[in-house]
Amino acid sequence: MADIDAFVEREGDRLVAELAEWCSIPSVSTDPAFLDDVRRSADYLAGLMERAGLDAEVLPVPGGQPAVYGEWLGAGPDAPTITVYGHHDVQPADPLDLWVTPPFEPTVRDGCLFARGASDDKGQVHFQVSAIGHVLAADGRLPVNVKFFVEGEEEAGSPNIDAFLAEHAERLACDVIFVSDIGMYAEDVPSITTAMRGLAYFQVNLRTSSTDLHSGEWGGTVPNAAAALVELLGRLKDDKGRITVPGWYDDVVELTAEERRQFAALPFDQDAYMRTAGVAALTGEAGYSPLERVWARPSCDVNGVWSGYTGAGSKTIVPSEAHAKVSFRLVADQDPDKLAPLFERWVADNAPEGSQVDVEVHSGVRPALTPLDHPGNQALRAAIGRAFGKEPLFTREGGSGPEREMTDALGADCVYIGVMLPEDRIHAPNERLLLSHYFKGVRAAAYAYEEFARPEIASALATRRRLLGR
Numbered sequence: 001m002a003d004i005d006a007f008v009e010r011e012g013d014r015l016v017a018e019l020a021e022w023c024s025i026p027s028v029s030t031d032p033a034f035l036d037d038v039r040r041s042a043d044y045l046a047g048l049m050e051r052a053g054l055d056a057e058v059l060p061v062p063g064g065q066p067a068v069y070g071e072w073l074g075a076g077p078d079a080p081t082i083t084v085y086g087h088h089d090v091q092p093a094d095p096l097d098l099w100v101t102p103p104f105e106p107t108v109r110d111g112c113l114f115a116r117g118a119s120d121d122k123g124q125v126h127f128q129v130s131a132i133g134h135v136l137a138a139d140g141r142l143p144v145n146v147k148f149f150v151e152g153e154e155e156a157g158s159p160n161i162d163a164f165l166a167e168h169a170e171r172l173a174c175d176v177i178f179v180s181d182i183g184m185y186a187e188d189v190p191s192i193t194t195a196m197r198g199l200a201y202f203q204v205n206l207r208t209s210s211t212d213l214h215s216g217e218w219g220g221t222v223p224n225a226a227a228a229l230v231e232l233l234g235r236l237k238d239d240k241g242r243i244t245v246p247g248w249y250d251d252v253v254e255l256t257a258e259e260r261r262q263f264a265a266l267p268f269d270q271d272a273y274m275r276t277a278g279v280a281a282l283t284g285e286a287g288y289s290p291l292e293r294v295w296a297r298p299s300c301d302v303n304g305v306w307s308g309y310t311g312a313g314s315k316t317i318v319p320s321e322a323h324a325k326v327s328f329r330l331v332a333d334q335d336p337d338k339l340a341p342l343f344e345r346w347v348a349d350n351a352p353e354g355s356q357v358d359v360e361v362h363s364g365v366r367p368a369l370t371p372l373d374h375p376g377n378q379a380l381r382a383a384i385g386r387a388f389g390k391e392p393l394f395t396r397e398g399g400s401g402p403e404r405e406m407t408d409a410l411g412a413d414c415v416y417i418g419v420m421l422p423e424d425r426i427h428a429p430n431e432r433l434l435l436s437h438y439f440k441g442v443r444a445a446a447y448a449y450e451e452f453a454r455p456e457i458a459s460a461l462a463t464r465r466r467l468l469g470r
């Protein structure tokens with residue numbers, strides 16, 4: 001049986017050096033200047049996978065950046081198949097002058113690897129590949145079949161993922177999608193994410209007159225577009241902090257008692273939370289804690305408002321038009337396509353008298369939720385407990401990602417593993433990866449493959465696969 005502790009002890013420096021070399025490739029997907037580097041990053045990862053004993057291949061994405069596919073399917077058709085998801089592209093590194101050491105010259109200090117991509121997401125992919133490499137070398141086999149789908153344009157918003165998944169659905173087919181692009185609650189609080197929120201995004205355009213009007217000649221008799229828009233936006237939530245659009249909560253899956261218990265067990269310092277945000281008060285839906293609101297409840301934010309005159313000095317007008325960007329974070333099982341007409345109707349019904357309104361619908365993201373008692377989450381709970389020497393708590397994420405798209409395309413649920421920390425400054429200067437946490441990630445991944453293969457987990461996964469109709 002592979003001894004993962006001894007492996008990490010013995011090979012730790014080599015693993016970090018390998019990850020550092022990968023992080024020295026500036027695979028910035030959003031900037032065409034780095035196209036060759038994204039390609040080099042894909043090639044580098046494919047090489048790592050091959051050395052770990054996987055069959056790997058760089059898959060071109062028409063009109064996009066290459067993904068990396070890897071597989072080891074030697075566990076046989078009766079063993080579960082796990083598809084690891086991550087990404088090898090990174091955020092731009094600017095502003096460069098705020099980095100203590102250059103973003104693409106990876107440096108170890110204070111027990112951390114500093115580099116763009118060290119945490120998000122190369123480190124999280126690397127601990128998976130490292131774990132598999134060790135188990136294959138030591139045991140000659142894995143307890144489960146493993147596939148990898150490592151995207152090259154996640155940081156650019158995964159613009160081609162739907163087409164990619166449709167094209168490669170059969171190849172990526174699995175019992176569980178093992179999302180390796182996530183963090184934990186705190187260094188001493190190992191945790192497992194179970195959900196991502198979705199997103200519905202709109203622009204509201206409001207017009208009250210055919211042209212701006214002189215406020216001396218017209219003020220007091222005609223509707224004012226800026227004031228009308230503010231009035232409209234002011235009606236979006238009631239005095240309990242609930243969104244007032246009829247039907248908005250119809251498909252919301254309520255928190256279970258166990259989830260509420262898990263969230264309440266997390267250390268949460270409300271003053272520190274407010275200090276981090278630089279706010280003087282917390283708002284939100286009555287009856288829910290801040291963590292419940294940000295992870296498990298729908299929310300609504302006005303992202304921008306513009307109207308009338310905003311230049312220097314003064315201009316005495318009644319503005320004719322006003323605009324706002326309004327976004328909603330969604331939770332399972334809300335569907336942005338179903339909510340858009342509800343919002344359009346609400347805007348039409350609530351626009352102040354004398355306003356013409358139209359709503360532009362931007363593309364949405366569907367929320368994802370994997371219940372706590374899902375066999376994949378139970379396997380992961382055991383694996384992370386073993387690696388971290390502490391029972392993990394279940395959390396959720398407030399942000400939005402492509403997880404639901406993958407679930408629908410592959411007919412499999414997502415479970416989430418990742419060792420990023422809130423202090424890792426992902427997307428910001430001085431991104432880092434805490435190496436002690438990374439090594440626990442190597443262990444946790446190796447244990448997870450064992451746990452997924454346990455007979456009771458494997459048969460529960462097979463039952464679930466039949467339920468999902470595959």
Ligand SMILES: [Zn+2]
Binds near residue numbers: 087120121154181
């Ligand atoms: Zn990421």
